[in-house]
Amino acid sequence: MHITHLSLENFRNYGRLELNFPLGATLLHGENAQGKTNLLEALTYLATTRSPHAGQDSQMLNWDMVSSPDPVIVGRLTAAIATKEGIRRVQMRLIREQKERGQVSFRREALINGRKVRLMDMLGQLQVVLFLPEDVNLITGAPNMRRRYLNVMLCQIDRHYCRNLSQYNKVLEQRNATLRRLAEGQDNPEILAIFSERLVELGSQIYARRAAFFAEISRDTQRIHYEELTGGRESLRIGYLPRLQVGQNGNDKETAVALAGWLDEHRGDLETVSQRFAGELASSYEADIARGATNIGPHRDDWCFWINGHLLSDYGSRGQQRSAMLAMKMAEIEWMSRLSGETPILLLDEVLAELDQQRRELLLRTVQSVEQAILTATDPGMFSSDFLEKATSMTVSGGRVQVDSSS
Ligand SMILES: Nc1ncnc2c1ncn2[C@@H]1O[C@H](COP(=O)(O)OP(=O)(O)OP(=O)(O)O)[C@@H](O)[C@H]1O
Numbered sequence: 320m321h322i323t324h325l326s327l328e329n330f331r332n333y334g335r336l337e338l339n340f341p342l343g344a345t346l347l348h349g350e351n352a353q354g355k356t357n358l359l360e361a362l363t364y365l366a367t368t369r370s371p372h373a374g375q376d377s378q379m380l381n382w383d384m385v386s387s388p389d390p391v392i393v394g395r396l397t398a399a400i401a402t403k404e405g406i407r408r409v410q411m412r413l414i415r416e417q418k419e420r421g422q423v424s425f426r427r428e429a430l431i432n433g434r435k436v437r438l439m440d441m442l443g444q445l446q447v448v449l450f451l452p453e454d455v456n457l458i459t460g461a462p463n464m465r466r467r468y469l470n471v472m473l474c475q476i477d478r479h480y481c482r483n484l485s486q487y488n489k490v491l492e493q494r495n496a497t498l499r500r501l502a503e504g505q506d507n508p509e510i511l512a513i514f515s516e517r518l519v520e521l522g523s524q525i526y527a528r529r530a531a532f533f534a535e536i537s538r539d540t541q542r543i544h545y546e547e548l549t550g551g552r553e554s555l556r557i558g559y560l561p562r563l564q565v566g567q568n569g570n571d572k573e574t575a576v577a578l579a580g581w582l583d584e585h586r587g588d589l590e591t592v593s594q595r596f597a598g599e600l601a602s603s604y605e606a607d608i609a610r611g612a613t614n615i616g617p618h619r620d621d622w623c624f625w626i627n628g629h630l631l632s633d634y635g636s637r638g639q640q641r642s643a644m645l646a647m648k649m650a651e652i653e654w655m656s657r658l659s660g661e662t663p664i665l666l667l668d669e670v671l672a673e674l675d676q677q678r679r680e681l682l683l684r685t686v687q688s689v690e691q692a693i694l695t696a697t698d699p700g701m702f703s704s705d706f707l708e709k710a711t712s713m714t715v716s717g718g719r720v721q722v723d724s725s726s
């Protein structure tokens with residue numbers, strides 16, 4: 320797929336923007352703080368209904384508007400996307416309303432071809448793979464960041480997974496609230512049993528889908544890393560670390576790896592996965608009551624990389640960590656294309672500066688091989704003249720974008 324037009328209204332430093340995008344590679348260049356990253360953020364937001372940067376959605380509204388006396392401020396992001404099935408128009412609206420007595424409420428709306436839809440229905444309409452320099456922090460960061468990354472990726476491809484996940488999170492909250500009431504001698508255990516049963520039903524499907532995902536992605540990640548990034552010197556393994564056993568500790572990778580192997584073997588048999596999850600959840604009762612929270616389940620899953628058998632987060636150099644993430648992202652492009660029948664749009668924010676010559680060349684080859692890629696850079700001099708000749712260059716300055724005359 321590719322995006323043909325983007326229009327922004329009151330989004331970050333863009334008061335108003337109407338921009339056509341060509342096929343192939345587009346290079347957005349300009350000085351610092353001009354709006355390059357904001358543009359990629361807008362596209363990612365349309366694709367995933369989330370900002371890739373942590374923080375509140377309301378922060379994306381143009382701040383000059385926010386300080387205006389207008390009681391209703393609407394931010395609008397609209398894209399026209401060309402797919403194999405024709406042109407599709409997707410829109411996200413960010414609405415801030417000033418209520419009586421100074422109260423403020425914030426709402427989001429999603430529209431496809433002019434019709435309001437649930438936010439979840441937006442996922443997959445626009446598929447992107449985003450490369451950020453800070454991606455590398457995922458490897459050493461907290462597990463919730465890695466889970467989020469996994470979920471955003473899977474949700475773009477698998478709506479069923481996303482629905483399960485959203486329901487699972489709701490049931491989890493209800494179960495945890497019940498646990499806390501039970502600890503205080505309120506509520507009754509039958510209520511807990513109802514939530515536990517539902518949690519098992521939804522959670523088992525999440526385990527199975529994640530196990531399948533890691534099986535699907537790991538071979539390509541391994542091959543790209545081994546053959547194309549390290550010239551056969553380093554072997555990379557990517558591992559799913561499910562939390563499915565009572566008393567399991569996040570540092571105990573061996574147990575998690577064994578559980579991942581078991582899940583991979585049984586992912587086609589949801590009944591068996593459910594039985595195991597239900598049994599472990601029952602055994603976790605005392606610990607759950609004591610903590611006032613559910614100790615096991617896919618909400619505590621994790622994943623990691625090993626390089627030549629060593630844990631990359633603990634032993635890898637920064638460069639090795641960067642290469643692993645790069646290999647995984649490249650594998651994601653293949654994975655998404657294979658599953659959805661559409662090539663995702665690549666969004667690369669200032670990533671070239673971080674890479675050595677060999678990795679730069681590989682990435683640029685990939686960029687040139689996909690239907691559409693949008694890159695940002697403060698310094699276009701980093702790109703080869705061959706690349707610049709083929710790409711469309713645009714200058715970003717103070718929230719305005721202009722196609723360079725030579726393009
Ligand atoms: N809600 C907002 N309203 C208006 N402006 C904002 C808002 N949020 C961020 N900005 C501003 O947008 C500008 C551009 O940010 P952006 O991150 O896109 O810059 P950039 O071109 O990628 O720069 P760099 O080269 O430094 O990465 C910044 O000056 C920032 O302060």
Ligand SMILES: [Mg+2]
Pocket residue numbers: 355356357668669
């Ligand atoms: Mg930037």
